Amino acid sequence: MTDSAKPSPGAVPPTAQQTASAATVRARCQQQLEALVKGMFDRLQDIVSEWSEGLPEAEQKPFLDVASTARRQRSDVEASFGRGMADVFAVLQPLAATGPRAIDFSTLSLVRTEDMDVTVTVDSMVARARLKYAAPLGLLRRRYSHLFPKVEVSERNMPLDPVCIATAFKDAIAALEMDVQQKIILLRAFQQQVLDYLGGVLEEANEIFVTAGVLPDLKVAVQEGAKKSKAAPKPTDKPAEAPRAANTEEIFSFLQGILGQAGAGAPGGPVAGGQYHGGQYVGGGGIGAVPAAAVGGSVAAVPLAPLHIAPTAIVQSVATPELVEKLSTIQQFQPKAPLAQDASSPSVEEVRSSIRDNLRSDEEAVEAIKRTDEDVINLVSMLFDYILDDQNLPTAMKALIGRLQIPLLKVAILDKSFFNAETHSARRLLNLLAKAGIGWNSRDPQGDVLYARIESVIIRILNDFSDNLSLFDELLNDFTAFYDQQQKRDEVVDKRTRESEEGRARAELARAMVQQTLNRRLTGKQLPAVAIRVLQEAWRNVLYINCLKEGTESENWRQAVKVVDAVIWSVMPQPGPEWMVRLQSLAPKLLNSLRKGLASVNFDSLSRDALLRDLSDTHAGLLKGLAAPVVAVVEARAAQQKPVAGQVSVEEIATAKDVSAVVLPEAEAAPAVETELPEDSEFVGLVSRLSVGSWIEFIDGDKVDRHKLVARIRSVDKLIFANRRGVKVAEMAGMKLALDLSLGRARLVEESQLIDRALESMIGNLRNLGAKSGNIQGASA
Numbered sequence: 012m013t014d015s016a017k018p019s020p021g022a023v024p025p026t027a028q029q030t031a032s033a034a035t036v037r038a039r040c041q042q043q044l045e046a047l048v049k050g051m052f053d054r055l056q057d058i059v060s061e062w063s064e065g066l067p068e069a070e071q072k073p074f075l076d077v078a079s080t081a082r083r084q085r086s087d088v089e090a091s092f093g094r095g096m097a098d099v100f101a102v103l104q105p106l107a108a109t110g111p112r113a114i115d116f117s118t119l120s121l122v123r124t125e126d127m128d129v130t131v132t133v134d135s136m137v138a139r140a141r142l143k144y145a146a147p148l149g150l151l152r153r154r155y156s157h158l159f160p161k162v163e164v165s166e167r168n169m170p171l172d173p174v175c176i177a178t179a180f181k182d183a184i185a186a187l188e189m190d191v192q193q194k195i196i197l198l199r200a201f202q203q204q205v206l207d208y209l210g211g212v213l214e215e216a217n218e219i220f221v222t223a224g225v226l227p228d229l230k231v232a233v234q235e236g237a238k239k240s241k242a243a244p245k246p247t248d249k250p251a252e253a254p255r256a257a258n259t260e261e262i263f264s265f266l267q268g269i270l271g272q273a274g275a276g277a278p279g280g281p282v283a284g285g286q287y288h289g290g291q292y293v294g295g296g297g298i299g300a301v302p303a304a305a306v307g308g309s310v311a312a313v314p315l316a317p318l319h320i321a322p323t324a325i326v327q328s329v330a331t332p333e334l335v336e337k338l339s340t341i342q343q344f345q346p347k348a349p350l351a352q353d354a355s356s357p358s359v360e361e362v363r364s365s366i367r368d369n370l371r372s373d374e375e376a377v378e379a380i381k382r383t384d385e386d387v388i389n390l391v392s393m394l395f396d397y398i399l400d401d402q403n404l405p406t407a408m409k410a411l412i413g414r415l416q417i418p419l420l421k422v423a424i425l426d427k428s429f430f431n432a433e434t435h436s437a438r439r440l441l442n443l444l445a446k447a448g449i450g451w452n453s454r455d456p457q458g459d460v461l462y463a464r465i466e467s468v469i470i471r472i473l474n475d476f477s478d479n480l481s482l483f484d485e486l487l488n489d490f491t492a493f494y495d496q497q498q499k500r501d502e503v504v505d506k507r508t509r510e511s512e513e514g515r516a517r518a519e520l521a522r523a524m525v526q527q528t529l530n531r532r533l534t535g536k537q538l539p540a541v542a543i544r545v546l547q548e549a550w551r552n553v554l555y556i557n558c559l560k561e562g563t564e565s566e567n568w569r570q571a572v573k574v575v576d577a578v579i580w581s582v583m584p585q586p587g588p589e590w591m592v593r594l595q596s597l598a599p600k601l602l603n604s605l606r607k608g609l610a611s612v613n614f615d616s617l618s619r620d621a622l623l624r625d626l627s628d629t630h631a632g633l634l635k636g637l638a639a640p641v642v643a644v645v646e647a648r649a650a651q652q653k654p655v656a657g658q659v660s661v662e663e664i665a666t667a668k669d670v671s672a673v674v675l676p677e678a679e680a681a682p683a684v685e686t687e688l689p690e691d692s693e694f695v696g697l698v699s700r701l702s703v704g705s706w707i708e709f710i711d712g713d714k715v716d717r718h719k720l721v722a723r724i725r726s727v728d729k730l731i732f733a734n735r736r737g738v739k740v741a742e743m744a745g746m747k748l749a750l751d752l753s754l755g756r757a758r759l760v761e762e763s764q765l766i767d768r769a770l771e772s773m774i775g776n777l778r779n780l781g782a783k784s785g786n787i788q789g790a791s792a
Contacts (some may be wrong), residue, residue: 529551
C-alpha cells in the first residue's frame with residue numbers, strides 16, 4: 012500500500028470507541044452530502060438560467076430542459092444517491108471482517124456502456140476535487156487504514172473520496188430521461204454545488220476521528236486548503252457563474268492530470284524523457300520520471316529532450332509562437348505528393364525526431380519546450396500511435412492521415428479545445444475523413460472519387476495550413492457537403508440492391524414453398540403421368556404467383572392447393588360407386604378451374620389445352636372402369652440412394668419411354684453451413700444484432716476485403732454484401748458469418764469516431780501507466 016494509506020509506525024490497534032467513530036462519520040457525512048444534493052436541486056433552475064443567459068434560444072433549451080426533467084424526477088435521484096452513498100460507506104465493514112476483495116468504485120475506466128463524454132466529465136471532476144482536497148483526503152485514508160488494518164484503503168474504496176461520491180451521483184442520474192449533454196450539465200451543477208463544498212465535509216470527518224482519538228497526532232498536518240474550503244451554500248445564495256470555457260479546457264487539463272499521475276513513479280534508471288540541466292528541467296512533458304520500459308510507444312522511444320546537452324549550455328524556453336514556426340518548417344518537408352507518386356508517410360517516431368532535431372543544442376544554449384506544449388505533443392503522439400495502429404483504418408487511409416501529424420500538433424498547441432469531444436472543426440474533419448475511408452479498397456485507388464477527394468483535403472492542409480484554424484472550418488464544410496452527396500448516391504444504390512435482393516429472396520422462398528407443397532402431396536403415390544405433368548409443369552406457376560403476391564395465409568393460395576388435392580384425388584380410383592359419382596360431377600368443374608387458373612398466369616395456351624385434354628381423357632377412361640397407366644413418384648434423395656430402371660426427371664416425363672418412376676425436384680434450401688455454432692454463442696448474437704450499413708472485413712490468407720451489409724433477408728437467413736460502390740459481392744447465411752467471425756476469417760469494422768477511440772485507448776493506457784507507477788512508488792516506499 013502507499014504511504015498515505017499505511018498506519019503510523021508503532022500505532023496501537025483501534026479501540027471499540029475509535030471503531031465506532033466510523034459510524035458517526037458515516038451518519039454525519041452522508042447527511043451533509045444528501046443535504047448538498049437537495050440544495051443543488053433547489054437552486055438548479057437558477058443555475059441553468061444563469062449558465063444559459065445570453066445564449067441563442069435554441070442553445071438555451073437543453074439547459075432549461077435539464078431543470079424541468081430534474082424537477083420531475085429529483086426525489087428518485089435523491090433517494091438513489093442516498094442508497095448509493097450508504098452502499099459506499101458499508102464497503103469497508105465487510106472488507107474488514109473478511110479481508111480485501113476486488114471492489115472498485117473507480118469511474119476511471121472507459122470500458123463501460125456510458126458515453127465517453129459523461130465518463131470524461133466525471134473523471135475531470137474527480138481529478139480536480141482530489142487535487143483540491145489532497146491534504147484532508149490523505150489524512151482520512153490514514154485514519155481509515157488505522158481503523159480497518161486488514162483492508163488496503165485507497166482512493167478507490169474510501170467512502171469520502173470524490174470518485175465514490177461522483178459515481179453514486181452518476182449512477183443516480185443514469186435513468187433520467189436526458190441526453191448525454193444534458194447529463195453533463197447536471198454533473199457540472201453537481202460539481203459546483205456539491206464537490207466544491209466537499210472540503211467542509213472532509214474537515215468534519217477528520218475532526219470526528221480526532222475527537223475519538225483516531226491518530227490525533229495527524230491533526231497538525233491539516234493544511235490551509237481544507238480550512239479555507241467553502242461553507243455550504245444557503246438557499247438564497249446566487250449561483251456562481253459557470254465557466255463557459257470548461258468544456259474546452261477540462262478534458263485537456265484532465266489528460267495533463269493523468270499524464271502527471273503517470274509520471275509519479277520512482278526515479279532512477281532509463282527514463283522516457285526529461286533531464287535536469289543546471290537546475291532546470293529539460294523535456295519529459297509529464298512523464299519524465301517514468302521508466303522508459305513502462306511507457307512504451309513512440310513517446311518513450313523518442314523523448315523530446317536533446318540527446319546531448321553541453322555542460323556550458325544555458326536552458327532557453329521555446330515560446331509557443333516560436334514552436335509553431337518550427338513545426339511549420341518541419342511541415343514544409345513532409346510528403347505532399349499523392350500516394351500513387353510517393354507512398355511515404357512519417358511515423359510518430361520520425362515526427363518526434365524532427366521536432367527534437369530542430370531544437371537548438373550547442374555549447375551556448377539548449378532549447379526546451381514548455382511543459383504545457385510538450386504535454387500537447389506527447390498526447391498527440393499517443394493519439395497517432397493508436398490511429399496508425401488502428402485495424403479499422405485501411406492502410407492507404409493510415410498513410411494519408413499519418414501525414415497530418417504536424418498540422419494537428421499545431422492545431423492542438425494553438426487551441427486546447429481540440430481535445431474536447433465533437434466540437435473542434437479539425438477533430439470533426441479528421442473523424443469524417445476516417446469514416447469516409449472505412450470501406451476503401453486499395454486495389455482501385457485511381458478510380459475512386461472519394462479517395463481522391465480525401466487525398467486532396469490532406470494535401471491542401473499540408474500546403475496551406477500555417478496557423479489559421481479557419482482553414483479547417485472551410486475544409487470541413489466542403490468535405491461534409493461532398494460526403495453527404497456521396498452518401499445519398501450510395502443510399503440510392505444500396506436501396507436498389509436491397510430491393511432487388513429482397514425480391515429475389517421472396518421469389519426463391521415462394522418457389523421453395525411451392526415445391527415443398529407439391530412434394531408432400533405427390534411423393535410416394537402411383538399416378539398417371541399426365542396428372543404429374545399438370546401439377547408440376549403447369550399448376551405450380553399458379554401456386555407460385557399466389558404465394559409470391561399474397562402469401563401462404565391467403566384464400567387464393569388455399570384454393571390453389573385444393574386444386575392440387577382435387578387433381579390427385581381425381582386420378583386415384585376408390586372402391587365403391589360413390590367415387591365415380593363424385594368424379595363425374597367434379598371433373599368438369601376441376602378442368603374449368605385449371606383452365607382459368609392457368610390463363611390467369613399466362614401459361615402457354617397450346618400446352619395448357621393439350622394437358623387438360625389428356626387429363627380429361629384419363630377421367631373418361633376411369634369413369635368407364637378402365638385402369639390408367641401409372642408411375643411411381645419419388646423424391647430426389649430417395650432416387651439417388653436407390654435408382655431403378657425407367658426412372659426419369661419431371662422434365663423428361665413427356666418424351667421418355669417405358670417410364671417407371673418420376674423424380675421430383677428438391678425444394679430449394681439455403682446451403683448447409685460446415686459447422687453450426689450454439690444459439691447462445693457471442694458470434695451468433697453479434698450477427699443477429701448487425702444492422703444494415705455495417706462493414707465486415709473478410710480475411711482469406713493474404714487477401715483482405717471489406718464489404719458493407721446492404722440487405723438482411725431474415726425470412727431465409729441471408730445477408731447480402733456490397734462493395735463501397737454498391738455492387739453486390741457476396742451473400743451468405745447468418746450462421747456462416749458467425750462461424751467466420753469465430754474462426755478469425757471475418758471481423759466487424761469499428762465505425763465509432765476515430766478520435767474518440769484513440770482518446771479512449773490513450774486514457775486507458777495512461778491510467779494503467781499511472782497504476783504501475785503507483786505500484787513502483789509503493790514498493791520503493
